[in-house]
Amino acid sequence: MSVSPLPMTSTALQDELKRIEENTRTLLRVSTSRAKVGQTPKQVIWTFNKAKLYRYIPVVPTEQRHKVPLFLVFALMNKPYILDLRPGNSFIEYMVKQGYDVYLLDWGAPGLEDKELKFDDYVLDYLPRAIRKVKAVSGSDEFTMLGWCIGAILATIYAALRPDDGLKNLLLLTAPLDFTDKKAGGFVRWVNDQAFNPDKLVAAFGNVPGEMIDYGAKALKPVENYIGSYLTLWDNLDNPRIVESWHAMNTWVTDLIPMAGATYLQLIKELYREHRLIQGTMIIRGERVDLSRIRANLLNVIALADHISPTCQSESIMTKVSSQDQFLLKVKGGHIGMMAGSGALKYTWPHIDSWLAARSE
Amino acid sequence: MSDQSETINPLDPLDTMNTMRDASLKAWKSMRDTSLESWSKMMIDTVNSEDYSQITGQWLDTYLTLSQPFRRIIDTMMTQVLTGLNMPMRSDVTSLAERLTNIETRLDDQDAKLDDILSAIKAVSVSKPVAGTSAKAKGAR
Numbered sequence: 001m002s003v004s005p006l007p008m009t010s011t012a013l014q015d016e017l018k019r020i021e022e023n024t025r026t027l028l029r030v031s032t033s034r035a036k037v038g039q040t041p042k043q044v045i046w047t048f049n050k051a052k053l054y055r056y057i058p059v060v061p062t063e064q065r066h067k068v069p070l071f072l073v074f075a076l077m078n079k080p081y082i083l084d085l086r087p088g089n090s091f092i093e094y095m096v097k098q099g100y101d102v103y104l105l106d107w108g109a110p111g112l113e114d115k116e117l118k119f120d121d122y123v124l125d126y127l128p129r130a131i132r133k134v135k136a137v138s139g140s141d142e143f144t145m146l147g148w149c150i151g152a153i154l155a156t157i158y159a160a161l162r163p164d165d166g167l168k169n170l171l172l173l174t175a176p177l178d179f180t181d182k183k184a185g186g187f188v189r190w191v192n193d194q195a196f197n198p199d200k201l202v203a204a205f206g207n208v209p210g211e212m213i214d215y216g217a218k219a220l221k222p223v224e225n226y227i228g229s230y231l232t233l234w235d236n237l238d239n240p241r242i243v244e245s246w247h248a249m250n251t252w253v254t255d256l257i258p259m260a261g262a263t264y265l266q267l268i269k270e271l272y273r274e275h276r277l278i279q280g281t282m283i284i285r286g287e288r289v290d291l292s293r294i295r296a297n298l299l300n301v302i303a304l305a306d307h308i309s310p311t312c313q314s315e316s317i318m319t320k321v322s323s324q325d326q327f328l329l330k331v332k333g334g335h336i337g338m339m340a341g342s343g344a345l346k347y348t349w350p351h352i353d354s355w356l357a358a359r360s361e
Numbered sequence: 362m363s364d365q366s367e368t369i370n371p372l373d374p375l376d377t378m379n380t381m382r383d384a385s386l387k388a389w390k391s392m393r394d395t396s397l398e399s400w401s402k403m404m405i406d407t408v409n410s411e412d413y414s415q416i417t418g419q420w421l422d423t424y425l426t427l428s429q430p431f432r433r434i435i436d437t438m439m440t441q442v443l444t445g446l447n448m449p450m451r452s453d454v455t456s457l458a459e460r461l462t463n464i465e466t467r468l469d470d471q472d473a474k475l476d477d478i479l480s481a482i483k484a485v486s487v488s489k490p491v492a493g494t495s496a497k498a499k500g501a502r
Contacts, residue, residue: 048469049462112451113458129469136476186409193411195418200425204432219408223401231397235390307405 023237030233030247037251038081040093042104046133050108053130055137056092060099066360068168069101069138071131073151076122077213077259079252080106082340083148086248091339094349100360103134109257115206117260119267120285123157128165135166144169144356145296148339149309150267153177153277156317159294161287169359170296170323171352174335176309177317178278179271184310186220191272198268202261210256220307249340278316291320298326299355301348303338327355 046053058065072092074080083104084092095102107126110117134143143166147155152175159170179188190196201208218225229246236242276282282289298321302314311330318328331348333341338348407413443450449457 048465111455111458113455113462125466129473132473132476186414189409189411189414190417193414193418195415195422197418197422197425200422204425204429220405221401222404222408223397228397228401231393 019238026237026243027233030243030250033247034255035086035244035248035251037086037248038084039087040084040090040096045103045137046130048126048129050110050114051126051130052106052108053133054104054106056096056102056104058099058101059096065099065101066357067140068142068144068360069103069134069140070095070144070146070356070360071134072102072104073127073145073147073155074105074107075148075150076107076154076263077150077208077210077257079255079257080104082252082336085252085340086244089245089248089340089345091344091349094345095353098353098357100356101138101140103130103138105130110207110260112206115202115261118262119154119157122154122263123161124285127154127158128162131165140166142166142168144171144360146171146173147175148173149176149335153267153271156291156294157277157282157284157289159296160289160291161284161293163293163295167296169299169356170294171299171301171356172314172317173301173339174303174306174309175300175314175317176271178275178313178315179273180275180278180316181310181312184312185307187216187308188272190216191268198265202265205258205261207258207261208264210258213259214253214256217308245342278320280320291317292322294321295323297359298323299329299352300327301329301331301338301352303333303335304330305333306335306338308335325359329355 041057042054043057044052045055072080072083074083084090087093092102092104105126107122131143131145135141145155145159145167147153147170152172155170156172156175156177159167182188182192191198201212205212229250233243233246236246270276270282274281277289278291280288280290280292298318300314300318302311303309304311306314315328318326329351331338331343331351333343333348338344440450
């Protein structure tokens with residue numbers, strides 16, 4: 001927030017008071033209201049339990065469009081509109097303009113009746129059904145799947161279990177897959193501590209509350225998240241571009257959803273503690289998840305300043321898959337900033353587009 | 362800012378005060394950012410330590426243990442109250458939702474089958490005119 005010269009006249013004093021009033025109003029508005037998010041035109045083409053599948057209205061004529069549809073799978077414990085945050089800062093809007101037929105799977109918020117949902121259900125019930133709809137609507141037997149964070153875990157498991165289902169390209173963004181380094185990041189340390197009992201937590205709440213997951217993510221960088229973020233807003237209250245960007249991001253950050261209890265237990269026990277996914281011992285409904293069965297073209301995008309999924313958790317998959325065409329892209333930024341920050345439009349999105357365009361015909 | 366600095370009169374006490382205030386604010390801001398940065402590093406080190414993991418794990422365990430009897434009492438009371446009022450309980454709503462999900466699963470299976478039938482019909486209708494064309498061609502011969 002800029003500082004005006006000391007008021008010398010009554011008019012200057014009035015102006016100064018007016019500015020303070022406006023800034024206070026802005027501060028109140030952005031900290032107490034929800035920004036308009038997810039504005040790219042779309043239609044719901046499928047629903048299943050709490051999940052919804054959106055198709056974004058194409059803006060490029062059919063003949064100029066990429067033939068292979070792009071299917072987006074976000075994490076389970078946050079809303080997926082981070083991929084379509086606001087006009088001008090939306091990955092989905094960008095990809096639609098680049099001529100992709102874009103589909104987004106919104107998992108929805110699990111209720112108590114969903115507490116028994118596991119990775120098995122998401123991967124073998126929800127994903128195949130949504131993918132069938134993507135294929136039916138797009139008219140293409142092949143598709144690209146992009147998974148981000150926990151969504152990348154789901155996409156990886158699916159790609160390993162159903163390699164012949166038409167998956168042409170697999171895009172993984174900040175994928176937490178390998179937890180063998182017990183000192184990489186706060187999460188790994190916390191959940192591996194003997195005092196932490198995930199069974200007790202799930203028994204108490206059924207589903208793990210969104211607030212608890214949010215605390216875990218924020219506590220990894222407490223000063224930045226609890227103080228720094230608000231100071232940035234305070235310093236830039238007279239910059240509408242930064243204020244609106246902060247407002248949209250704050251809307252997303254505070255829009256919390258719980259995580260199904262059984263999925264949480266699987267994540268902590270089988271993945272974080274027992275490394276079953278990366279070691280090829282994870283069993284999904286009786287089928288072993290063998291990463292070497294993944295043959296789809298692979299783009300693995302890693303954020304260099306990711307404190308939630310440190311780079312070592314995402315890199316090792318490159319040596320485990322059988323994909324002939326694979327590329328590891330390292331970009332500046334954090335777990336979310338890499339795709340939704342100011343640099344995403346200049347760097348991350350164009351890189352994803354240029355890699356994918358060549359493989360979507 | 363540059364326009365203002367150009368018109369600053371060093372002999373004017375208000376202008377001098379403005380300049381001094383700007384300078385002190387700038388210094389305070391830089392000091393604030395520096396201290397926040399070092400505080401942030403310290404906090405990141407703290408939350409990444411074994412001690413922090415142990416303390417938070419133990420705290421959570423204690424909270425869950427202590428709150429368990431209260432949660433059980435509240436559950437029992439709620440069940441009694443809702444039964445007395447002839448209202449559905451949480452378990453009733455949950456089982457109803459599960460049944461709805463089962464119905465939805467069946468509907469989605471039917472939808473998939475319908476899609477298959479439609480695509481089969483389309484395939485047949487595409488192949489039919491071809492057969493008609495070849496019959497016409499035979500007739501022409």
